[in-house]
Every structure is written in structure tokens, then in C-alpha cells.
Amino acid sequence: VKITYVEHNGRAHEIDVPRGTTVMEGARDHGIPGIEADCGGACSCATCHALVEPSWVAKLPAKEPIEQDMLDFAYQTHPTQSRLTCQIRVNEALEGLVLRLPERQA
Ligand code: FES
Numbered sequence: 092v093k094i095t096y097v098e099h100n101g102r103a104h105e106i107d108v109p110r111g112t113t114v115m116e117g118a119r120d121h122g123i124p125g126i127e128a129d130c131g132g133a134c135s136c137a138t139c140h141a142l143v144e145p146s147w148v149a150k151l152p153a154k155e156p157i158e159q160d161m162l163d164f165a166y167q168t169h170p171t172q173s174r175l176t177c178q179i180r181v182n183e184a185l186e187g188l189v190l191r192l193p194e195r196q197a
Pocket of ligand 1: 176
């Protein structure tokens, strides 16, 4: 499933991310700068924060309360575009997803 991660400096990385993994794992496993994922995907660090393109906001599964709570600890969040990428599971519906990585993590 093709997902594009855009670094804060504008450099874009289109990655083929396996179904069933998470958007965070796709970035981490390919060494994309900007996703730290200190907790390894347990939704307890907020360092896998990214901003999804506005056109994608409504197409993603809604945030669980735990994700919403952890986002409070992320750096410079946006009310609708901010997500914790470890909480987004990859499937065909995400083909073409574009995310922007923040200037820094929490
Ligand atoms: Fe820690 Fe996502 S990897 S909250």
C-alpha cells in the first residue's frame, strides 16, 4: 500500500507499506526521519505524530480516546489533521495516503 511521508523540509518518501502493519511501522522500518516512535507503538509516547493531508482526514478511522489523549503531548498539533501514526493500521483504503511530518516530535 503506497504511503507518502513528507519530511518537514519538504522531502517526500513514497513507501510501499505492508497491509496489517501500522503507518508508524512503515516510516520506522524505512528510516524516514521525523518519526521517532519511542514507545514502539503502544500509544504512550506521542513521538509518532504526523499531519494527514486535509483530504484524508475523513477517510481514516476515527481516533480512539487514548489516541486523542496522547496527542495532547505531541508538538504543534492540528485539531483535525494530527494523528499518532502507530494507531493507524494499513489496508487498501489507505492507498495514496499523504502525511506531513512535524518539525520535531514531542
Ligand atoms: Fe508511541 Fe505511537 S509510537 S504513541
